[in-house]
Amino acid sequence: MGQFRIVDAGFMTTVQDLGRYGYQQYGVSVSGAMDYVAAKLANILVGNDENEGLLEATMIGPKIEFLDAAVIAITGGDMQPVINGVSLNLNKSISVNKGDSLTFRGMKKGLRSYIAFTGGIDVPVVMGSKSTFLKAQIGGYEGRALRAGDILSTGLVNNVQFGREIAENYYDYGSGKVELRVVLGPQDDAFTENGIENFFNSEFRVTNNCDRMGYTLEGENIEHKDGADIISDGISMGAIQVPNSGNLIIMMADRQTTGGYTKIANVITADLPKIAQAKPGDVITFKKSTLEEAHMLFKELENRIDEVKIQLYAQAKNKTEATKAKMVKIYNITVNGTSYGVKVEEL
Template sequence: MEIFEVIQPGPLTTVQDLGRYGYQQYGVPVSGAMDNYALRVANLLVGNNEGEACLEITLLGLQLRVLKDTVVAITGADLSPMLNKSSLPMWEAVIVGRGDTISFPWPKRGCRSYLAVAGGIDVPKVMGSSSTHVKSHIGGLEGRPLCAGDYLKSGQARPTILGRRLPPQYVPEYQNQSELRVILGPQDDYFTEEGIHTFLCSEYTISIKADRMGYRLEGPRIEHKAGADIISDGIPLGAVQVPGDGLPIVLLADRQTTGGYTKVATVITVDVLKLAQAKPGDKVRFLQITEGEAHRFLKEYEQTIYTLKRWIRQSH
């Protein structure tokens, strides 16, 4: 059933879920929400399964007209969401009525906001996922970002509790300076000792070349032993690729499946979330940790989601 009409799409609003898995062997990128915590929480708040399709709104500009009474939750970046002329509370299930306007006029904190609607955004699944990958014209709304005049449908809503609000200790605070924990490799042996030292001890600035595919960073150049080219291999989420110019690129949700440049390290899963909310001009530093430590952080993160799910089930 049609639930929203797009009045203004903003620079980049796409339909995303948790991503498209199993097809990277055919060259199909994973895509999916850049900040999967915000997407999962938004869904849980409106009574959806954690992985339903949501709108991912980049920085500002989206304006929707509500076509039917429903429940929404907005999480992630604070883009000053408004319901008609008053501000719309975030991290909370909110009822919206037919004829209302939801808008995101300007960014206050963070980079990407998520709007979940009861029943999820209903688009045809492509290779098992609703996520949009704009470059290969797959998923979402005809494989493209939202346009003015688009109509969005929602799926079957489940019973939900209005005013359900995320306990404040679970609302993340987005910083302009982040520490990104990394596991070195796969090609850390292609760099000089000096190069690894530069990478781990310098501050980098997110450049304007920062999108869903990856963030180019500016800062001290990382020295290779003898060139930046490798025989192309696979690229994991969070891979820190260093091409010939020595400046790192962190590869994110829409990354290409394979590439031919050295990768010095990989940002751990839970810290990719910090990067998803970082903007050009923000600063990052890299900190080396072990695989075992990273798994401990990942388990803590999943435990948090599990706790929230239980809390939501009990509050019914």
């Protein structure tokens, strides 16, 4: 167990895991990490369960002071993390010392970074999840985004892992152009041929209205046959709503569970991280996919994540064995007021 202090919370930093399931029928949003792939990888890097609580930082990163030593990993969008003035690699687990300070130089690629801590974040599990649901003020740290002065605790550590690294790039977040593959439905028949054609053949731009609830895009008008209103039904992650204004809204982690607007299509699960990392001004295009292809791509992605897990555990195991073979300990010894670092090596 250790603690860290939020010196500055950045633009918006919340505790998330992979979401709160089982309560959508009661009107409780799923929440959870917007970029679930980055969140899983961060947790895997520090030896946690994939679904552990971690920090999701948006646009401007926080400043964190470590009150105890810890092992952390940062994934997702590149906000140029720095420890005590030295740049950090993304997708690598590193060991930090008591008194170290984590800051971010600024967003270079993507929009959201994930910071995982070995042992996870020790916040209460509310309705089965550590995720913060801002609108209902539940979960996470006191049901809200973090603020300067907050002190958070990490969970129990069984097995500290650092030096683990993922070489592979899962997504290229930075190009400013995002192609999203979609499966049509459930209300694609509510649109004219012209409307469907505009949807697939024109470019849309991410507006400033892109939060955890949804991404509003502007672009060509998507024409309805007979209005945008339907009798309210369920909304899945990545559903693309088309209200009467003609703008599109891609429904994200904190979306309402139900809604009364037509949904033309749904972003496939494997492409959700791309939209979660898109920022205002980015250009979005939609490409038609099939259910079969969507399921195949999702399975491939999960298999890749499983492979990374196996590789990292193997790395960690080799390391542990190497350490066992040759125990090296460093002691700080003070003699007559002078400190010495003494390295003791097993023979």
